[in-house]
Amino acid sequence: MRILTTAALALALSAPVLATPPAKPARLGLCAACHGEDGMARIPGAPNLAGQKLDYLREALRQYRDGRRDIPVMRAATGPLTDAELDQLAQWFSAQTPSRAAP
Amino acid sequence: MRILTTAALALALSAPVLATPPAKPARLGLCAACHGEDGMARIPGAPNLAGQKLDYLREALRQYRDGRRDIPVMRAATGPLTDAELDQLAQWFSAQTPSRAAP
Numbered sequence: 732m733r734i735l736t737t738a739a740l741a742l743a744l745s746a747p748v749l750a751t752p753p754a755k756p757a758r759l760g761l762c763a764a765c766h767g768e769d770g771m772a773r774i775p776g777a778p779n780l781a782g783q784k785l786d787y788l789r790e791a792l793r794q795y796r797d798g799r800r801d802i803p804v805m806r807a808a809t810g811p812l813t814d815a816e817l818d819q820l821a822q823w824f825s826a827q828t829p830s831r832a833a834p
Numbered sequence: 835m836r837i838l839t840t841a842a843l844a845l846a847l848s849a850p851v852l853a854t855p856p857a858k859p860a861r862l863g864l865c866a867a868c869h870g871e872d873g874m875a876r877i878p879g880a881p882n883l884a885g886q887k888l889d890y891l892r893e894a895l896r897q898y899r900d901g902r903r904d905i906p907v908m909r910a911a912t913g914p915l916t917d918a919e920l921d922q923l924a925q926w927f928s929a930q931t932p933s934r935a936a937p
Contacts, residue, residue, distance in 0.1 A: 772887055772890070775887075775889055776887075776889060776890060776893070777887070777890065778886060778887055778890040779885065779886055779887055779890075781932075782882065782932055782934065783881060783882055784875055784878075784879075784880070784881055784882055786878055786879060787875075787879060787880065787881040787882075790879070800903065828934065829884075829885050829932035831885065831931065
């Protein structure tokens with residue numbers, strides 16, 4: 732019995748850290764209109780976000796909010812959001828699996 | 835025979851436009867150092883480009899070259915490139931298939 736418990740524990744500890752998908756962010760709706768809830772863009776000009784690098788998404792969202800990347804629609808969308816809310820969104824989109832779509 | 839030829843022609847015309855992958859751009863080497871030849875980023879802070887929307891990549895490359903997105907390393911990399919060379923790079927990365935990687 733102890734062996735089984737040890738084996739189960741070892742198995743659990745060896746699982747990838749991000750095996751559990753992040754919870755759906757409360758602020759996802761506004762992003763999803765253009766980028767898709769799954770991070771595959773729905774409109775011309777908007778980038779796919781699914782599977783994008785987490786550090787890149789976190790930094791990009793801060794740049795949009797602070798105006799360092801000056802895209803009015805993104806500044807309006809991110810302006811009211813806290814760092815924690817931006818991070819939840821970055822984690823959500825980074826964890827999505829990209830699908831092939833028409834370029 | 836005429837029916838077969840017509841059928842073959844119809845099949846050929848119905849194939850996706852991008853079924854043939856784009857030729858490897860002459861300028862790919864510099865991009866690949868950070869973004870990978872396959873568009874999966876090799877360094878922190880650089881975004882994945884594989885499978886990204888073609889129109890987004892084309893516009894982003896022009897913004898970097900013209901300084902509207904002011905990232906010195908990207909401005910230096912794109913500065914000498916023509917519109918046609920930027921488009922070849924956008925088409926190349928857009929046509930790559932994203933792979934899952936650690937975020």
